[in-house]
Structures are given as structure tokens and as C-alpha cells.
Amino acid sequence: MDESNIPIDINIGKLQDWLVSRRHVHKEWQKNIIAVREKINSAIQDMPAHEDIAALLTGSHINYFHCLKIIEILKETEADTKNLFGKYGSQRMKDWQDLVRSYEKDNLYLAEAAQIFVRNINYEIPGFKKQIAKEEQMQTDCEKKHSDYLKNEASSKSEFMALCKQLGIKGDKIKRELVERLQELPEIYDKIGESLKPLQPAIDLYSAFTKYILGDQASDLLPLLQYVVQHGNTTVYQWSYGEPPLSIEPDPIHIELEDDTQGSGDQIDFGDSAVIDFESADVSAEIDFGDGDAGGEIDWGNIETVTDVV
Secondary structure (H helix, E strand, O other): OOHHHOOOOOOHHHHHHHHHHOOOOOOOHHHHHHHHHHHHHHHOOOOOOOHHHHHHHOOOOOOHHHHHHHHHHHHHHOHHHEOOOOOEOOHHHHHHHHHHHHHHHHHHHHHHHHHHHHHHHHHHHHHHHHHHHHHHHHHHHHHHHHHHHHHHHHHHHHHHHHHHHHHOOOOOOHHHHHHHHHHHHHHHHHHHHHHOHHHHHHHHHHHHHHHHHHHHHOOOOOHHHHHHHHHOOOOHHHHHHOOOOOOOOOOOOEOOOHHHHOOOOOOOOOOOOOOOEOOOOOOOOOOOOOOHHHOOOOOOOOOOOOOOOO
16 A cells, blocks of 8 residues: 555644644745735736636635636636647736646645635534534424424314304305304294293293282383293384384395405405494385385374383
């Protein structure tokens, strides 16, 4: 095995001193590198328009290895200046070739490479490791939050479906489904009136007990409940005057449903206009009690007084 290929262990903190002690580089290489840096600053003032060159000149300062890459690019951009002897007439190429020779003199590029290597080992790589650890922690936190959000989404959806089930709707078009359920209210009121009829014996017992205790001082008890038990679901007019109206014209209730025309998505858009517009209702609509000559007014008949309900 070639002895030049045998690896040796060198402490990273003593790498530059080792290069100097073994006379691979000059001990005053830092002074010599200043002249090279000045040449680089002068050479980059005149560069061809090329994406790779622009990428090399952006970011960190130019070193020996950048110079080699720039020369390879200039071999393409300055190819028309090459003569029969393989020399380039371009001043750009001459400047960068001179820079490479200056770097290679006394192995100056080795000293600079060692300096960059030490800086990367001591500062850049630990900094990147800390940044990677920080980003990994952020990734873990984001994944945990994402998992929590998925659980909350499932819980909210389950709760939403349970509420829709309680309301008797599917939840696809909430406004329209709720408005359609308004048509079920009259039937519900009728069922409530029918379900109260078994309370009549209890009402009679309560009334008899009250009259037995209070005697003549006992007043009418539970007038509204007794009326609903006896007559079921009726109009307020019938409750007040004892006879049903000839016809009933209920006022229409206007509810905006425009959002139902939009595409249904995963999100629930309750909107800001889901309110009952009582102002736009036709307030002129009145109950027609059969007196066509009354000019649209209610015919109260010959009733002189109305007993207030307590």
C-alpha cells in the first residue's frame, strides 16, 4: 500500500499548525491570502452573464474551489477566444487562471481550506445540528397538533350530527331544513292539545279541593290549561271570544336561503343573514271574520267586555 494513502489522525484544532509545522504551507500564509482576496474582488467585477456563475458569486466568499468551477464555466463562455495552441485570449480567463496559480503557490489553498474546514466543524455544523433539532421538534409539535385537530374535527362532527338528529334534520342545508320543519308545528300543537286531555280529572279534583277549602272565595283555576284540555289547539281569537274566526291568513315569514345555492363544502356556513325578517312581513294582512263591509277590520260582534286571563 502506498504510504501517501495511509490515513493519519490530526486534532481538528491543530490542523493549521500541523500544516505549517510539516511545511505544507508557509507560516505567513494569512498575509499572502490578502493579495489573493484583492485579485478576486477585482476579477468578479467583469463576469459574463451566466446562471451558474451568478449562483457561485452569491452567498459565501469566493475560495479556491469556486475559482476552479468558474474556470470550467469560462471554458464554455470564452471558447471563441481559444487559439491554436490551447491558450485563451480572454482577459477574464487569464485573471482567474492567475488566481488559481496564486492559490496553488506554496499550497495557499490548503491553508484556506483547512481554515474553512475548522470553522465548519466548530461552528457551522453544530449550528446546523441545533437548527435541525429545533425543526424536528417543531415538526413533532405540528404533527401532534394535527392529530389533535383531527380528533377535534371528529368530535365536532359527531356533536354536530347528534344536534342535527335532535332537530330532525340531515345537516346538509341547515336553513332550508329548519324552515321546512316549521310546517310540522301545527301538527305538533294538535298532538300537545290531545295529550293534555287526560289531565281533566286532575284539574277537576284540584278545583273541587280549592272550592272546599276556600268556599265562595275560590276563583276560576287554571283557565288556560282547562281551555286547551277542552278545545285543543285553537287560535287566540277563539280563546278570547269563544268562537272560531271564519278564516285565518297568517303572515308569511321571510328567511333568506341564498347560501344554499353555493357549493356545499366541509365547513358549515351559518351566514349573517339567517334571521327572521319580521319587518318585511305583510303587516296589512288581517284575519277575515266574514264581515266584508267592515273595510278589512275585525268584527267583534256584540261583546262588550273581555275578561282578562290571569
